[in-house]
Amino acid sequence: MKEFATLDKAIELAQQGYAVYPLIENTKKPPKGVAGYQAATSDQNTIFAWFKKHPTYNLGLRLDLSDLLVVDIDMHDPTKNGRTSLAQLFKQGQTLPNDTYIECTANGGVHYFLKYAGAKVRKIDVWPGIDLLSDFTVIAPSEINGKQYKPLDSRTLADIKPAPQWLVDKLAGQKVNWTSEHAYTTRQKKYTGHLLDEMVTGTTQGNRNAWLTKIAGRMFGVGADPKTVYNMLSVINDSFVDPALPSKEVNVIFQSILKRESKGVH
Structure with a gap:
């Protein structure tokens, strides 16, 4: 990753109105003194101060302030293969828009970014290997163990499509009275x-x-x-x-x- 690539990306996102925050190099953890995604901001002076001193920091994106949802397809565990779960959902007619903004993650997974205005959620293994996140996420050009988060087909956040109704219904159905x-x-x-x-x-x-x-x-x-x-x-x-x-x-x-x-x- 070229020097100051993260700073450049963070400033670009801030100019588009997104709130970002720093993560320690090679991790998903915020640095000491930064309150995680709750410290996320679009203030360019703050962002510049964060990344000018630490250009190799990773980058986090706050999702809820921009009405975004990430469908996180993981393959950490052979018994919880997110790609297998996704294929099963597709067979049932529950598909995700292939033309939305998608990132390949550092561990070989996939992040689908979708527009979603519902309540903030962070639900792990909604299906085996599939998490639903609308609070925060790691985003490109972050890097873990030498492997980078990368947009698919050079897409941008401007390409994000609305969450399909079946997924919105799934999230709404998990609310408890x-x-x-x-x-x-x-x-x-x-x-x-x-x-x-x-x-x-x-x-x-x-x-x-x-x-x-x-x-x-x-x-x-x-x-x-x-x-x-x-x-x-x-x-x-x-x-x-x-x-x-x-x-x-x-x-x-x-x-x-x-x-x-x-x-x-x-």
Whole structure:
């Protein structure tokens, strides 16, 4: 990636009215002092200050302020192949517009960008290997492990098409009527239910390490497999910790709790 390519792109997006923010080089994590996507801005002076000092930073795009949705097709796990899930949806007539803005991600996945004015969502594995994001995303020309996010066919954000109605309906159908559910959850909620509620509530800077340590211990406490605990910690950190901890710190927390659990200490 050429020097200042990210700055050039960030300024270009800001001029088009999009809010962007920096991510540490080779990661999806915001730098210290930047509150993740909540710090995203289209102010060119702020953007210049971020990337002039760190030209190799990656670039994040805030989606909700621009009514955008990203359909993230991942292939991290052989049992959750997003391309297979997408093909199955296509067979059912649930297609995505091929002429919208699409990026190839650093890990071999695909991001479909769509116009979507619904409530902010970040839903993981809606179908195996397919996430739906309308809060924030990494965007080109970001780079992970030497592999770059790249637009397909030199398309731009001006090419973004509306989300198809079946997808809008899918998102709308996942809303919960909290009022009608309140009596049931109050009466039936068990330990695991409280744990899930606490995970989604998340935490902020100043309490992140202790909070994630507690969450990891509780997941082990309800009998979760170590691999499940590790994967969930990563998802919780990325989605509900503001700002997210570096992945190496999450790994240290996991290894610490795993070592404690292997000794039979609860």
